[in-house]
Amino acid sequence: MPTIDLRRRLVELDAQILEQKGVLRDLQQTRIDVEREINETATYPILTLPVDITIEIFHLLPLGHGFPRTALASLIAVCWTWRGIALSTPTLWSTMDISFDDIPSTVIAKPELVESSINQWLGRSGECPLSLTFCLRLTEDDDYFSISRLRPIVRQYAHRIQHLNLDLGDHNPMEPLELHSLSFPLLQVAKVQCDFGSESHVFNNAPLLHSLHVGGNQGVVATRFHLRWEQLTRFVGSIDNLDLFIVARNLIDVKCYWTGEDITLGVITHSRITSFTILYAEDDRILQYLTLPSLHHLDLSDPTDDLLESFLERSSPPLISLRAQVANSSFARWHEALVHVAATLENIEISCASQEDMTSILSWAWGSSPAQTFDALSNLKTLHCLDVLGPVDHSDLVDFLYFRARKLRSFQLVWRTSPFLDGHVYTGPPGAPAVDTIYGHFSTLRAAGMNIYVGTEDENYAAKKDDASDT
Template identity: 40%
Template sequence: MSHLLRKRLAELDREIASKRRKLFKLEKTRSAVEAELHAAATYPILTLPVEITTEIFLWLRDLQPLRIPRCRMSGTIAVAGVCRAWRAIALATPRLWSNLRINFDGIEHKVVLKPLWVECFVDKWISRSRNCPLSLDFESRSVLHFTDSRLRHILHRYSSRIQTLSLDIGYRDPRPLRFDWAEFPLLEKVRLLCHSHSDQDVDFPRPMNIFANAPRFRELDMQSSTLDTTLLALPWSQLTKFQGHIKNLDLFTLAPNLVEVKCALLPNEDVFSTTMITHHNIRTLNLDKDCNLIQPIALPSLQHLDIAKMDSHELLEPFLKRSSPPLASLSMQALKGPTGNCFDHLCQCMALVASTLEVVKLCKVPEDLTGISTISGTFPNLRSLQISLRNTDHESGLAKLLDFLYSPRCTLRACKFLWAESPFLDRRAFAGTRRGTHKVDTISGHLARLVKGGMSVYIGTEDKNYLVG
C-alpha cells in the first residue's frame, strides 16, 4: 500500500513541476509584453515639459487648506503622491512648498498633544521651500487647542522669511503673539482676523505694537467687528492699501500714503468731524456700507469709487465738488431723484466728473430704463455701462435700451444689463440703426446686429447671457 502512495506523490510532484515551468514561461511572456506595452504607450501628462507640470502644481497648491493628519490633503501633498516622477518634480520645486495653509483647529487633539509633532511637520514642509519667501495662512481660533506660545514660536521662527501672512485667531487676543519681538524684513501683506470678547477688551491700556519691524509692509487687511485698528501701533505711514473696519476717520490722517482703501464703520459707530480731511494719494475707495464716510473728506486724486449702499445721493455731489477728482469708474446704488428718474438725478450729481468718467455700474435701479438716453449726452467718454434692474418690466425697458444703444451719441464699447429673471428677447421691435434707418426685428436680432458692429453686449441674469443663448 505504501509503495502506491509513494508512486502517487511522485506523479503529483512531476505535475507540479510541469505547472511551475508553464507558469514561469507565462510570467516571463507577460513581463515581455508589459515592457513592450510601456515602451509603445505614453501617458500624455508625463510628456509635458517639466516647466509646464511645475506651473500646474503651483496652481493646484492653493486649492485646499491642509488638515493634519489624514483629513483633506493640500494640492502639494496630493500631486507628490501620484507617482515617482511627479514626486521628484514636487520636491525639486521650492516654490511649491513656500505656501502653507493650516487650520490648527482641524488637527486631531491627540495629535496636538504630541510634543512638537505639529512643529516638526511645519519645519519639514518649510525646509523643502529652501530660501523662497513664505506665504503662511493659519487659522487658530481656540487657545485651548493650540496655545499662544506654540503659535508664536512658529511665527517667530520663520519671521525673517514671511512675505505674506494671513492669520485668523477669532476671539483670541493678538497681543500674546508679540509681533513686536520679531523682525519681518520681507513682510509685505498681512490679513488679520480677530475680535474681542467685550467692549472693555477694546480699550487697551496702551497701543499694541504690531509689525513695527517690517520695513516692506504695505498692505493690511484687518477684519474685526469690535477692534479699533487705530489703537494698533502700526507703521501706518508705510501702508499703501488698507481693507477693514474703522471706528473713525483717523485712518486718513495716520496713513498719508494710502492708494487703495476698502472700509466700513464698526457697528454702532458714526462719523463726526468738524475738520475737513484731505487725502492726496487715495485713488481707489470702496465703501462697503457707509456712504457717510465721504462727508468730511476730500480725495483730489480719486479715480475709482465704489459705494455699495447709499441712502441718498445728497452727499455725492458736494464730495465730488470739493474733491474735483479725475474719476474714471463709478459703482453705486441708483436712487430716485426729486423728479423720480434716477438717471437724470445721477447725471446732475456727476456733472463734475463727466469728462473723465469711462465706466459706470449701477445696481438696484428702481424703475425701467426711462431717462437712460441722458447718459450719452452727459458722459462723452463713457465706454462701459452695467445696470442691474430691480424690477422685471422687460418689454418697455428693452425698447428704451435699443434706442439708447442706437443713438449716435452712444460711445459705449461694452454694456451689461442684469435682470432678476430671464428677459424677454423674442418680442419684435421697430428700431433704428446708427445710420438712421429703421428695421423691424426681434430684440435679440437688434442686439446681435450691434454686437456684429463691434459692441460687446451682455443682457440677462448673473448666470446667463441670453443674447448668445
C-alpha cells in the first residue's frame, strides 16, 4: 500500500481514538454522577429530607453541651449539606452548656482558644435569645478558669440571655461577675449556685424574670437577696425565714427546704401558690406557718402526721395530687388528714410504704372506720405505691382494684425486693368474673382499661399472663 494511503489511515485511527476517549470521559462523568446520587439517596436517605425537618431533628440533639468537641461540632463535620444547614440556623447555636472544670488546664491557659471559641459559637446565633449554662466549681486554690474571665462573656451577651444557669459551687462568690451592674431585658429563668455573701444585688434589672432557682450553703433571706420578688412565679431553693411568702405574692410553684430555726410566728396565708414541694425530711415544720388555700399539688418528704392534718384542715385546698415519702411516718394514720382533701384528690404517689401502710391503703375499699373516712375519695384516678417495703395480701389487692375499677385508671405497686407472687386461684369479690388466678384478675382489670403494674422495677407481674398469651 502506498505511503500516502498509510498516512491517511493513521489519521483516521487517531480521530477514532479521540472520539472514543471523549465517549469514555462522558461515561466516566456519568458514572460519577450516578455514584453521587446513590450515595445521597440510598446510603444516606436522611439527606433527602426537607431542610425544615432536618433542622427539627438537629434541635432534638444535645448540641450545646461540652467544650470544645460538642455534638454540634461533630454534626457539621459529617457532610457539606449538614454543615450548610447548621451554620445557617442561628437557633442551633443559641444554647451553650460548659463545665470549665472539665477542660484541661493546658486549654484553660489559652484565653485566645477558650473565649474565642465561645464568642465564635454565640456569634453564629445571630440575635436569638440565649440559654447559657456555666459550671465553675473549682476554687482559687486549684488550677482553674478564673470567675472573672466569665464577666466579659456575660456582659457581652446579657441583653440576649433568656435562661441563665451559673453553678459556681458553694464557696465561690459571684461578686467578680458584677451581675448587679448588668441589664437582662430578656431573662426569664435564672439558676444560681454560689456563696452569696452578706448581701446580693443580682438580677435587679431583669423585668421578665419569673423563675429563680437558688442553691448554696445558706438559706435565702428575701431582705438580703435584692431583686424584684413580686414578679416571681416560681422559686426553688433553701430558705431560712418566711419573708419569701410575704414579698413574693405572685408565686405559683415553690420547691424549698427549710434551714431556719423554729420560730414563734403567726400563720402566713399565700393565696396564689398551687404547687408546693418540701425537698427534705423534717422540713415539713414549715407547714405550721403556712396556709395555702389554692394548693393543687403537694409533694412531701416524710411528713409529720399532726402537722399535715392541721395544715390541710387550715388550708382546705382543692388538692388534686399528693406525693409523699413515708419512710419514718405512718400512712396508716393519715386518714384524719386526707379527709380534708378527699373530695378533690385524684392522684396519690406514696414511696417507702410499709406492710402496715399497704394494709391501710387497701382497706379503703371496706367498711372499717378508717375506710369510711375515704368514702368521699371517689375521684381517685391514680395510685402509685413505690419502693414498698413489705408484702401485701394479694386477695385484698384484687378486691381493692375491683372496688376502685370505675374511676381508677392507673395503679402501681412496686416492691423494693422481688416478692413471690404466685398464680393461686381466687374467686374475687362479689360481681367479679368466675374463679380465676391472681394473674387472671389482673388481666381482666387491664382489659377493662386499668393500667396495672405490680412487681419490681424490672418486672411487671401483672402483665405476666398477657405476655404468656402473646407467645
